Amino acid sequence: MERIVDLTHEIDASMPIYPGDPSVEIKSWNTHEKNGCQISKILMGSHTGTHVDAPWHFNPQGASLDNLSLSRFVGRGTLIDVSNKGVNEKIDTKDIDTYQTHINSGEFVIFRTGWDCYYREKMYFKHPSLTETAAKMLVDMGVTLIGIDTLSVDSTMDKTFFVHSILMNAGILIVENLCNLKEIPSIHGMYSFLPLKIKKGDGSPVRAIFFESPVD
Numbered sequence: 001m002e003r004i005v006d007l008t009h010e011i012d013a014s015m016p017i018y019p020g021d022p023s024v025e026i027k028s029w030n031t032h033e034k035n036g037c038q039i040s041k042i043l044m045g046s047h048t049g050t051h052v053d054a055p056w057h058f059n060p061q062g063a064s065l066d067n068l069s070l071s072r073f074v075g076r077g078t079l080i081d082v083s084n085k086g087v088n089e090k091i092d093t094k095d096i097d098t099y100q101t102h103i104n105s106g107e108f109v110i111f112r113t114g115w116d117c118y119y120r121e122k123m124y125f126k127h128p129s130l131t132e133t134a135a136k137m138l139v140d141m142g143v144t145l146i147g148i149d150t151l152s153v154d155s156t157m158d159k160t161f162f163v164h165s166i167l168m169n170a171g172i173l174i175v176e177n178l179c180n181l182k183e184i185p186s187i188h189g190m191y192s193f194l195p196l197k198i199k200k201g202d203g204s205p206v207r208a209i210f211f212e213s214p215v216d
């Protein structure tokens, strides 16, 4: 049996919100007492919590979620440990260099900063982020999805979106607000980030998971 590692933050009303996005509201619509069954009304932005960005998020010509094959969200990836990075620090090409032999064209790259430990603190917004040259390097390597355990691949302090644009112009998917990456036992392995099938979707919450293969 394969063990599944859950890389997803819980969805609730107190989760961190990207500046300017709607806050999360979860209300009972029907209740057991009044209606004989429980139904909730959920209001949240499409880029809140553990979620995937479709290229259409920043690229007007980019694909929306309903136009992407499911095979784009499930696949093998390389986990890059950048947990040495501090406040607002940059993840650059030299951080990727040492993993070159593991990274294959057509696969995913996942960055572990360890910033998920600040999820409910102000510090969460001062996260490490990629440089434009690192983003271009990943494009050149033929990577198809970038994951990270921070609020964004770009700096949230700078309010620029160069990394988003570089990746999305190359059709690369982005998964943000991952967690628990320290539980992943191998540099290379199988991930799944399936989104909801939202018509013209620019992004969607995902249940992010890693499949741990048995040793024997």
Ligand SMILES: Nc1ccccc1C(=O)C[C@H](N)C(=O)O
Residues within 6 Å of the ligand: 018, 020, 021, 047, 053, 057, 151, 152, 153, 164, 176, 203
């Ligand atoms: N909500 C936004 C509003 C304006 C500009 C960017 C965002 C983002 O969501 C960026 C985020 N890091 C993302 O790609 O999902």
